[in-house]
Amino acid sequence: MSQTYNHFNVTSPAPYIAHVEINRPEKLNAFYQDMWMEYAQIFNTLSHSPDVRSIILSGAGPTFTVGLDIHKTSLAFPGSDSARKAWEIRRRMAEFQECISASEKCEKPVICVLHGFSMGLAIDIACATDIRISSADAKFAVKEVDIGLAADIGTLSRLPKIVGSLSWVKDVTLSARIFSAEEAHRVGFVSAVERDKDAAVKKALEMASLISAKSPVAVQGTKAIVNWSVDRTVADGLAYTRVWNAAALQTGDVGEAVGATLGKREARFEKL
Numbered sequence: 001m002s003q004t005y006n007h008f009n010v011t012s013p014a015p016y017i018a019h020v021e022i023n024r025p026e027k028l029n030a031f032y033q034d035m036w037m038e039y040a041q042i043f044n045t046l047s048h049s050p051d052v053r054s055i056i057l058s059g060a061g062p063t064f065t066v067g068l069d070i071h072k073t074s075l076a077f078p079g080s081d082s083a084r085k086a087w088e089i090r091r092r093m094a095e096f097q098e099c100i101s102a103s104e105k106c107e108k109p110v111i112c113v114l115h116g117f118s119m120g121l122a123i124d125i126a127c128a129t130d131i132r133i134s135s136a137d138a139k140f141a142v143k144e145v146d147i148g149l150a151a152d153i154g155t156l157s158r159l160p161k162i163v164g165s166l167s168w169v170k171d172v173t174l175s176a177r178i179f180s181a182e183e184a185h186r187v188g189f190v191s192a193v194e195r196d197k198d199a200a201v202k203k204a205l206e207m208a209s210l211i212s213a214k215s216p217v218a219v220q221g222t223k224a225i226v227n228w229s230v231d232r233t234v235a236d237g238l239a240y241t242r243v244w245n246a247a248a249l250q251t252g253d254v255g256e257a258v259g260a261t262l263g264k265r266e267a268r269f270e271k272l
């Protein structure tokens with residue numbers, strides 16, 4: 001896991017855990033195109049690494065990310081007529097959405113630590129992770145309307161499913177108002193609030209350790225089934241789960257997990 005990236009630090013703080021840190025603190029980790037391309041590359045690589053069972057995502061410095069780099073991102077697109085311009089914009093937006101979706105598509109659970117400012121694209125990114133933990137000082141804003149955009153890289157599609165309240169989602173997306181960690185916790189956007197960034201990273205590490213100690217067949221299957229089921233009916237979800245388990249239940253991990261529980265010992269699972 002010693003690969004070098006231009007705008008990210010990727011380390012392994014403990015066995016089977018990867019820590020991805022957005023590393024552009026002098027610009028409050030603002031994202032431009034090279035960064036979202038690199039972001040996707042990292043999650044695609046970690047997705048298939050047998051040495052990784054859970055992933056932590058955070059930002060270098062005090063801020064998670066202030067979102068889109070509003071200095072370096074141009075919204076002028078090439079094309080000799082409106083149709084060609086529109087085609088190009090659609091293609092680039094698809095690529096951008098695909099890059100940020102890489103953490104959702106990643107086979108391993110991703111725990112996002114939100115600290116300092118999380119604005120605009122930060123919320124898109126956080127929504128495409130599996131578990132969100134925040135520091136008490138965190139400030140959130142779905143900032144797009146403030147820069148004239150409804151352009152969406154995931155928040156408008158995922159946030160309603162995460163928090164379940166359309167009224168609250170419209171409140172924060174239409175106003176772009178800043179909301180606190182306490183509010184984010186109350187509505188269910190984050191599942192825990194810790195004293196500060198260090199405590200939030202520590203909590204994420206504890207969670208990642210818990211997950212990494214479990215059967216990777218069970219953990220990766222659980223993420224895949226929950227993500228598949230969230231957009232479908234219960235009947236479809238049940239059907240998918242039994243087909244998935246027709247393969248997964250044949251794993252030796254079940255015997256190892258049950259044996260470890262009965263023998264009051266730590267389970268050991270093969271790499272996946």
Ligand SMILES: CC/C=C\C=C\CC(=O)SCCNC(=O)CCNC(=O)[C@H](O)C(C)(C)COP(=O)(O)OP(=O)(O)OC[C@H]1O[C@@H](n2cnc3c(N)ncnc32)[C@H](O)[C@@H]1OP(=O)(O)O
Nearest residue numbers: 026027028030066067068069070071119120121143144151
């Ligand atoms: C195609 C569309 C797809 C996706 C769209 C996504 C939309 C979004 O992400 S909307 C959100 C965009 N972000 C912002 O609007 C935040 C703007 N920043 C601020 O309001 C402030 O920086 C602050 C967050 C309130 C923090 O203020 P402060 O603590 O005083 O720090 P600064 O001195 O302002 O910033 C330090 C340093 O960072 C640079 N910077 C901050 N934000 C951005 C940014 N969004 N893009 C690029 N650079 C940013 C700022 O310029 C400073 O750099 P210097 O070199 O020191 O000037």
